[in-house]
Amino acid sequence: MHAAAPIAPAERLRAAGLRVTATRLAVYAALGTHPHASADDVFDGIRAALPGTSLQSVYNALGDFVAAGLARRIEPAGRPGMFELRVEDNHHHVVCTVCGRVDDVDCVVGEAPCLHVPDAGGYDIRQAEVTFWGVCPACRAEGRDGLR
Known part of the structure; x- marks a missing residue:
């Protein structure tokens, strides 16, 4: 028996009812590499690869991920909100x-x-x-x- 192949980020987005965009893919990849990242951290991590992306676009993508159940937002006291993909x-x-x-x-x-x-x-x-x-x-x- 073979293990199931990992689901590609674009497929995860589609399965959650989200349109696949360059910003969403970059945000998803950033969270996969750096769990517990703030929106600012994610933005800093992707803006070189996507110079046209705004911080607001990152916030929108993160909000969409949380609403769709793809990401979780945590808010430790005294810290900015952070996001992770571990939602299972x-x-x-x-x-x-x-x-x-x-x-x-x-x-x-x-x-x-x-x-x-x-x-x-x-x-x-x-x-x-x-x-x-x-x-x-x-x-x-x-x-x-x-x-x-």
């Missing part, structure tokens, strides 16, 4: 309080929503978003613990 599961994030690095953390407890709410007030809980804060291995290795 309910996972959490850890943010370095020194350098700002963001990494994924698999579900803490079981399957989605990964946490159990004793009384959800009638809500049907489907997802939980948790952000852990700490010092990343690189900052710790450099002796940058953020306590000074």
Whole structure:
């Protein structure tokens, strides 16, 4: 048995009901290479290859991706919104309080929503978003613990 071939970005966009454009393909590729990127980060990463692209076009593409379920927006406190393509599961994030690095953390407890709410007030809980804060291995290795 062979593993299924990865789905090309253009096919993912079409399957989500989105028109395939150079900007959307570039934004999708940028998120694939740099998860947890802000819109500004994505724009900085693609503007050399697409000099006619505007920051607004990047915001529009990211918004379209989130609305279509292709991307997830996360907003750790005190940070700009960031985007990632990992949408197939309910996972959490850890943010370095020194350098700002963001990494994924698999579900803490079981399957989605990964946490159990004793009384959800009638809500049907489907997802939980948790952000852990700490010092990343690189900052710790450099002796940058953020306590000074």
